[in-house]
Amino acid sequence: MQVQSMHFKARSGQKLADVRLQQNLKILSQRWTVGRTNAIAELDDFEGTRDEAVERRNRALANLDAYLERFEAEATRRGATVLWAETPEEASRLVVAIAKKHEVAKVTKSKSMVSEEMALNRHLEAAGVKVVETDLGEYILQINDNEPPSHIVAPVVHKSKDEVSDLFARVHDRPRLTEIPAMTREAREFLRPHFLSSDMGVSGGNFLVAETGSVAVFTNEGNEGMCTVLPPKVHVVVTGIEKVLPTLEDLATVARLLPRSATGQSISNYFSILTGPRAPGEQDGPEHMYFVLVDGGRTGLLGGEFQDMLRCIRCGACMNHCPVYQKIGGHTYGWVYPGPMGSVLTPAYVGIEKTLDLPQAATLCGECHVVCPMKIPLPDLLRKLREKQMERGLRPRRERAGLAAWAFAAKRPGLYRPMVRMASWVLARLGGDSGRIGSLPMSGGWTATRDLPAPSGPTFKERWAKQRH
Amino acid sequence: MRVGLFITCLVDVMRPEIAEATVRLLESAGCTVEVPMAQTCCGQPGYNSGDTASARDLARKFLVEFERFEHVVLPSGSCGGMIRHHYPVLFADDPDLRVRIEALASRTWELTSFLHDVVGMKSLPGRFEGEVTYHDSCSGLRELGVQAQPRALLALQPGVKLVEMKDARACCGFGGTFAVKYGDISTAIVDEKIERIHASGAPCVVLGDLGCMLNIEGRLRRTGDTTTRVLHVAQVLAGDAVPAPASSKGA
Numbered sequence: 001m002q003v004q005s006m007h008f009k010a011r012s013g014q015k016l017a018d019v020r021l022q023q024n025l026k027i028l029s030q031r032w033t034v035g036r037t038n039a040i041a042e043l044d045d046f047e048g049t050r051d052e053a054v055e056r057r058n059r060a061l062a063n064l065d066a067y068l069e070r071f072e073a074e075a076t077r078r079g080a081t082v083l084w085a086e087t088p089e090e091a092s093r094l095v096v097a098i099a100k101k102h103e104v105a106k107v108t109k110s111k112s113m114v115s116e117e118m119a120l121n122r123h124l125e126a127a128g129v130k131v132v133e134t135d136l137g138e139y140i141l142q143i144n145d146n147e148p149p150s151h152i153v154a155p156v157v158h159k160s161k162d163e164v165s166d167l168f169a170r171v172h173d174r175p176r177l178t179e180i181p182a183m184t185r186e187a188r189e190f191l192r193p194h195f196l197s198s199d200m201g202v203s204g205g206n207f208l209v210a211e212t213g214s215v216a217v218f219t220n221e222g223n224e225g226m227c228t229v230l231p232p233k234v235h236v237v238v239t240g241i242e243k244v245l246p247t248l249e250d251l252a253t254v255a256r257l258l259p260r261s262a263t264g265q266s267i268s269n270y271f272s273i274l275t276g277p278r279a280p281g282e283q284d285g286p287e288h289m290y291f292v293l294v295d296g297g298r299t300g301l302l303g304g305e306f307q308d309m310l311r312c313i314r315c316g317a318c319m320n321h322c323p324v325y326q327k328i329g330g331h332t333y334g335w336v337y338p339g340p341m342g343s344v345l346t347p348a349y350v351g352i353e354k355t356l357d358l359p360q361a362a363t364l365c366g367e368c369h370v371v372c373p374m375k376i377p378l379p380d381l382l383r384k385l386r387e388k389q390m391e392r393g394l395r396p397r398r399e400r401a402g403l404a405a406w407a408f409a410a411k412r413p414g415l416y417r418p419m420v421r422m423a424s425w426v427l428a429r430l431g432g433d434s435g436r437i438g439s440l441p442m443s444g445g446w447t448a449t450r451d452l453p454a455p456s457g458p459t460f461k462e463r464w465a466k467q468r469h
Numbered sequence: 470m471r472v473g474l475f476i477t478c479l480v481d482v483m484r485p486e487i488a489e490a491t492v493r494l495l496e497s498a499g500c501t502v503e504v505p506m507a508q509t510c511c512g513q514p515g516y517n518s519g520d521t522a523s524a525r526d527l528a529r530k531f532l533v534e535f536e537r538f539e540h541v542v543l544p545s546g547s548c549g550g551m552i553r554h555h556y557p558v559l560f561a562d563d564p565d566l567r568v569r570i571e572a573l574a575s576r577t578w579e580l581t582s583f584l585h586d587v588v589g590m591k592s593l594p595g596r597f598e599g600e601v602t603y604h605d606s607c608s609g610l611r612e613l614g615v616q617a618q619p620r621a622l623l624a625l626q627p628g629v630k631l632v633e634m635k636d637a638r639a640c641c642g643f644g645g646t647f648a649v650k651y652g653d654i655s656t657a658i659v660d661e662k663i664e665r666i667h668a669s670g671a672p673c674v675v676l677g678d679l680g681c682m683l684n685i686e687g688r689l690r691r692t693g694d695t696t697t698r699v700l701h702v703a704q705v706l707a708g709d710a711v712p713a714p715a716s717s718k719g720a
Binding site for chain 2: 012369406409413446
């Protein structure tokens, strides 16, 4: 996907002014934070489960090469083909080549964020293959002129029911519906012929299981089974290389955390473990099964200070709980992954210099770290990215000069004390009788919308020096 | 008990009366308070902006000035988090210094955790009357676990009635330089916080950090609310907050 993160500021302004979006985001943040809180309370030992899951993910990442080889061997032994892609573009080329090889005219897709990294739909369509998104949210976005998702779990969360009603009436050319079950039924009517006439299903993969060569997929709508098991000749799984888990036992542990952290469900409506193509004598399954496993910058994080990020299981809890995401929504972040996890992954995968706002546009409140089921220290990682920006001279000159001046003074008490005494005096005068400063040079970001409360008198140190000495 | 007071740069300049209230509380708890006059800033603005080198220099400076104290107390969860949580990380490559920093960090306390967890304060030096709601500041809450302590101490104030607002733990949108760099997002966040404060019905919001204080108060006043009071928990506990004007809301 094209990177748009450089337009962060302009976009965030538009999103803040979008009244309907603000309402939609408010509903989301309330519903999902409460949902998660209730769902984790069901677990006898949430913290213990979390620690165990972190350890299991860490073990997988510490020996990633070995587990990927094991996965490849087991998947191959069960009749699947495992292909490796260094870049998202290469992954798209591989999927297009698979489609060509099997003379595929139509692809049905279940949800996959990695396919967004790959811009897979665009590549398939350029090769003359029709692509139909079958996750309801992704379907809505596709028929709305291929709008990008704004959330990794609920791609269409930025839209209200009314907006979808209008869209369906226009695109489906049917009377406008207002009840969600009726709208869902209508989408199903439009999707069913595609399921039945599809030649190839593409799905994501929440996890790969090395010991069995399987993929595990958590979904809520049943569309994934229609894409992967029912009619198609070919099933292609696209996912990132970091998703491998050594054993089914590992999968069982993380499965207790993923739906709870994501949607507040004990378990998603559907949970599939798919292993190999249809074997002789089996009733269902594809004739051919492929895995396209994407690096796309992931090995660059291995063994480095951002390795913790690879534990991410894409639950979205960090964005659901992020005060900034809750105000600007996912599109503002400008690439595939929004919110705190996206603000770490995007610079790592597409380049720090194209994403200067992302690590900065965070209050570092720490709630993302608190709710992350994988205990990823997101605020620390964002801070490290800020450090990298500074080291590489990517911050504006004025910002660097300001910080340098502050540090220079703060290290020199003899200079600092008269300086703050002066500052206190000036600010107190500016505040006047009201004690409020309405505008201040170089502080427009603050004073455009807020007063600056003025100092209430001489500094504490001056008072202390007078009283006690 | 000999306690070094780390004033914090914002309290020193913007709200010196909070440091005075802090001294009063500490002295009434039986501590001898000393204020090293060469202290400046904990280094958090630089640290959070990616300038780790200057943060390290200021951490060393803090060590020199405060190592001699039995305990160090500061009226801020945010600077407290910087010292307790982040200072040790800054010296990962210097084992000797790291040991000393860790030792000092472990006896450096955010005010309410010191009064509640270390001193076990049972009575307060002054009185405050009124309904208040409490805003949990991010670093204090999430880096230091400051949550029960200020509430337990407020309960020692017989005239104080604490009414919880919804989502008291939600960020106010300050975030240090974030509030200036992304002023519009920051404002949208503080507006929601203010909605919650108003909905609580309390005429006064109490908190433990200057950043949140300036942010919330600055936005309240700009939007025409001149009556909702924004006080540091030290002022309410010490009982030396200026009484609310008779005309103010809820009084």
